[in-house]
Amino acid sequence: MFDVTGIGNAIVDVLARAEESLLVEHKMAKGGMSLIDEAGAERLYAIMGPGIEASGGSAANTIAGIAALGGRTAYIGKVSDDQLGDVFTHDIRAVGVTYDTPRLRNGLATARCLIFVTPDAQRTMQTFLGATTQLGPEDLRMDAVTSSKVLYLEGYLWDQPRAKAAMRDAAIQAQKAGVKVALTLSDAFCVARFRDEFVELVHNHVDILFANESEVLSLSRAESFDAALQHVRGHCEIAALTRSEKGSVIVSGDEVHVIDAERHVRVVDTTGAGDAYAAGFLYAYTQGRDLATCGRLGSVMAAEVISHYGARVEGDVKALAAKVL
């Protein structure tokens, strides 16, 4: 019995500081996530400054955050039988997440995300998917999924045909079992690549949608945030739309909440902000809290993760949560 089971790309992040000029020189789309192959990963790693390695992956960050708050969680994602696979497995289990997806043994390495953090604290991500491309239906622990209150999916999985098919199937089975299905859109470029599929998915199979401003604009082809808001309003039970320093807007039927971002945060690295927001939101949600409280805990968790390097919350987040719970 879990509060939330997440499915996503199991990735180890490599974070390093970088100047804007480096992004320009190497044609990286600032603020976005691009997929690269192994040769590309080696080429970019060679021009990257000294870094730190830390477990990442969008849904994994969220699940680890929910576990840190005390939630019962499981995670499904594919790593390889290598050192970075050891790191990923250790870190997610160390916060109490149930994680037992079989490791890949065919030689594809554990996925890496090279994250270039510019002086304005924005992150630009270049991802080599490696072992995560081999996630398939055989890895889905449907017993965990159907015994959860919420199934949480990340949009990044849509870049992989086998994983995508498995996700759709998991969402449909979850709904039949009375499990709420949550989706994070992950990235505006990812949404653009699969817009029609996402629109259909959100309309038919998603109960709780997480998206930031650029993602929801991309999904709805809207010109303004408000137009996008009106568009998604009728398409899923709950939409939680994040807007960086402007906070978040939560809509559910006739209910609307406009939640402020936390103040006085020294922003070091925005990596993981959306993932941490979803963690706070879903923890409160699975504890039966009202939507305004869900949004406020989302803001608190996002503020924690952007105050330091790395995509996962650190320290005593239960104490932080006590401010709003």
Place this chain on the structure above:
Amino acid sequence: MFDVTGIGNAIVDVLARAEESLLVEHKMAKGGMSLIDEAGAERLYAIMGPGIEASGGSAANTIAGIAALGGRTAYIGKVSDDQLGDVFTHDIRAVGVTYDTPRLRNGLATARCLIFVTPDAQRTMQTFLGATTQLGPEDLRMDAVTSSKVLYLEGYLWDQPRAKAAMRDAAIQAQKAGVKVALTLSDAFCVARFRDEFVELVHNHVDILFANESEVLSLSRAESFDAALQHVRGHCEIAALTRSEKGSVIVSGDEVHVIDAERHVRVVDTTGAGDAYAAGFLYAYTQGRDLATCGRLGSVMAAEVISHYGARVEGDVKALAAKVL
């Protein structure tokens, strides 16, 4: 032609927060460094919280710090042909250090140091030496050593018989070539294990000695810091003795400097403080600065590294250095 060539154990650090009770329960000596085997590393990693990985190694941290200040540096140390070996190699080259020690290919993994950071910001280290145990005379690039102003050695190497023999030989050859030989004692327990050898080495072959208070007490078997100071004074050309928040004391013949620690530092993690001090000191020294300036730059660098997680200095340390240079 290098300012400083360093030789040391090439290690990737795994840092995680830990409560004091965990150290007690697993019999770890707080503040020290213990050697563990692969099974011990696996056992301790299993009880460790989620961590971050970052390149470490005492002499490597110092050499990377000197390079970050603009010094010309080379490093000699052994990693394996694995993912953590890639990380170590990337990070040290990314700051401009010349590093081309052949990688080990016999299956021993790259060394790892599990670092438990307690709420008081102290670090307790458990090191699995792995590939570093295979460093030997064939890895010494004597052309780099003898074309340097300073050869920098770490005491930790004395735990490995082949490396120890190579180090002694390198020190003797360096001295003949007019290269200053610097040694950091590394750890009070390490000094205790090899006290007689260190006393002989310092007396006969070391020009610049770095030690913290517990190390110099262990070396000299003295009861007080002042007694230890008097003891080392006659034994090497320069001794730089660090005392955490009390700053450092530098003695050289009749010259004595008492240098304050930087004020208003929010201490997050003391890992690498001594290594960063040595980096600041040696950069200024190889630029021909006076000993007081060397000590002040050491304090500035130590303050930088203890203000964040991880054992290497970050950000624009050249700008920080401009305060004292």
